[in-house]
Amino acid sequence: MLGNFTYENPTRLHFGENSLEFLKEELAHYGQTVMLSYGGGSIKRTGLYDQIVAILKEAGKTIVEDPGVMPNPTVEKLYEGCKLARENNVDLILAVGGGSVCDYAKGVAASAWLDGDPWQTYYVEGNDPATDLRILPVGCVLTMVGTGSEMNGGSVISNHTQNLKLGKVFDSRLMPKFTILNPKLTFTVPQYQMVAGIFDIMSHLLEQYCSNEDDNTSDYLNEGLMRSLIHSSRIAVKNPQDYEARSNIMWTATWALNTLLKQGKRQDWMVHMIGHAIGVVTNATHGMTLASVSIPYYKYIMHSGLHQFVRFAKNVWNVRSEGKTDEEIALEGLASMEAWMREIGVTMKASELGVTPDNIETIADATVLGGGFMQLTREDVVEILKRAL
């Protein structure tokens, strides 16, 4: 590790099938009014909503209802949440749901008391909240696994008018104060969403792994998480009720993107940038947008970081290297990854998500350019999208 950095992650995690028991204890740290943010009706169907409302009432809290947070939270919903939080002078935002609800809650937490437009300030211009800005505390009860939003400062918001889906990484002030991680709460997620979440985790790992060239302990930790994820995902797709597999996947998701793995590393994130652009145009499920472009993307950039793809093949996929060229080893690693992706059932073609030869140019326009081993141009993005169809 050659870089200088500061690592800090104050989020308290309560993990396990009994973890909801800690919610009441956590609530005691905050004031009277709790904004309860959640998505559609799924937490009502599963009974989780009633459980949480009961705990909030038992703790004597006033509940401000904030339903309807959508899978790709919009800037309009963000504005609405800010108004609600400010008008009710809320003391805590309790996000119940998946990464989208957590992302949204952090956006509101940073924006409720902001003078000015949060979309422009944070997501477009990338500014940090002023040190004297009132920031609302966020707590999470996670029901869907993948984004890692439960233990980081990340927040992704979509602006359909501007055709942009932009992420802001806030500092530790915006990290959730606490998160309840109960693997059993993820059992009711549909298989499609579970698998999309699993690939989202894999993509987070790869975005941080396939980048710079120094020798770094982070890459060894990353390989460990990839191996655990591959192992547990194979069990979970066959039996989604396997608690051990689902709990390992949940824990892996959190550590895949809670800032540990990026320390001392350059990163890539172009799969996410292209995936976000597909998402804003098609509204497809996030993890599947990533899956649909990953193999074409990594084959496209492979020669710019061949050493790392060789390492990936050997250390993650146990590819034997004897008598093979580096290119052969690297391709065998990517072939193993592709076979695993087909096995767990992710979307392998962007055309299945609504990407067509006609909207490729629009998606390329919406893609924020950058890269790790290779800095992508707009033309590169178009070429990768063509290969992903």
Add this chain to the structure above:
Amino acid sequence: MLGNFTYENPTRLHFGENSLEFLKEELAHYGQTVMLSYGGGSIKRTGLYDQIVAILKEAGKTIVEDPGVMPNPTVEKLYEGCKLARENNVDLILAVGGGSVCDYAKGVAASAWLDGDPWQTYYVEGNDPATDLRILPVGCVLTMVGTGSEMNGGSVISNHTQNLKLGKVFDSRLMPKFTILNPKLTFTVPQYQMVAGIFDIMSHLLEQYCSNEDDNTSDYLNEGLMRSLIHSSRIAVKNPQDYEARSNIMWTATWALNTLLKQGKRQDWMVHMIGHAIGVVTNATHGMTLASVSIPYYKYIMHSGLHQFVRFAKNVWNVRSEGKTDEEIALEGLASMEAWMREIGVTMKASELGVTPDNIETIADATVLGGGFMQLTREDVVEILKRAL
């Protein structure tokens, strides 16, 4: 992961060769009086002492000098530190040194305002500090790598009158508020101490790895850290000035024992218990006491957890399994570990540390019994010590 647990680690880490620059910023969070705790003269010889005093003065702090923290901090020194902290009403304890100084600082932080005997209260009886007890904040500047004390609540104190070396794991209130990790500060540590620190890290990893039987993401992270450590240690023993290797070792040490890897796991810790007992009788260097008993210990317990030693051989040491029995694979893994230990130059015989047939019984008496795969009796400890001579 089948267990329920709460994970929380609020320590802020400033890492890299420029990390001392953050000390002044950190000092601004605390009051006027800083107790500067350190060991012998090494930080004066290297100039670090002068640098830190200059930063403290620039920040306008009053310095309470607290030198003479010994490698295995004693209960007498702990009492002395408490008196000093209380009499001077210190606002922050700044520990500059290795794990012993950090361990000691946490002991003082928990004890300065305690009514009663800290040795008895915390280390013998294992009580936690009362919620209303005034606990002093601790900051660390690390100069020696291995113990992980810079990011956990652990504190080991020796009582020579009672022939006991006991550890207390405090909760997150006692974790350092901040730690400065500058790999360059470790360059001046003698090779013997560097190597002992490397083995201490390996032992922390093994104590958490060689234990229970469930499938757990922690074990995959653990394997990643072991692989990184083995790789970087081979570079560091040949060239202790290799910044990249030393920085990876420093980062590995922190994550090997900051509570991440133990989540959802049973643990072992018998190598440490025997090592502590050797330490209290011989005053030998901590990491070398662990090294001297590790191979005999793991061979002794191997059949109680054969599956994990097979996994260790394959995933950490790349042992090929074709055509071999599980026992052969496991023994080949331990043989690889032994070869690595000889390569980096740790002590392989307890007799070289002052253990003799005559004091084995005394050491066994001083060993706190327990275990992971196998619960050890006093007779087991005697047998392992005989094999370690």
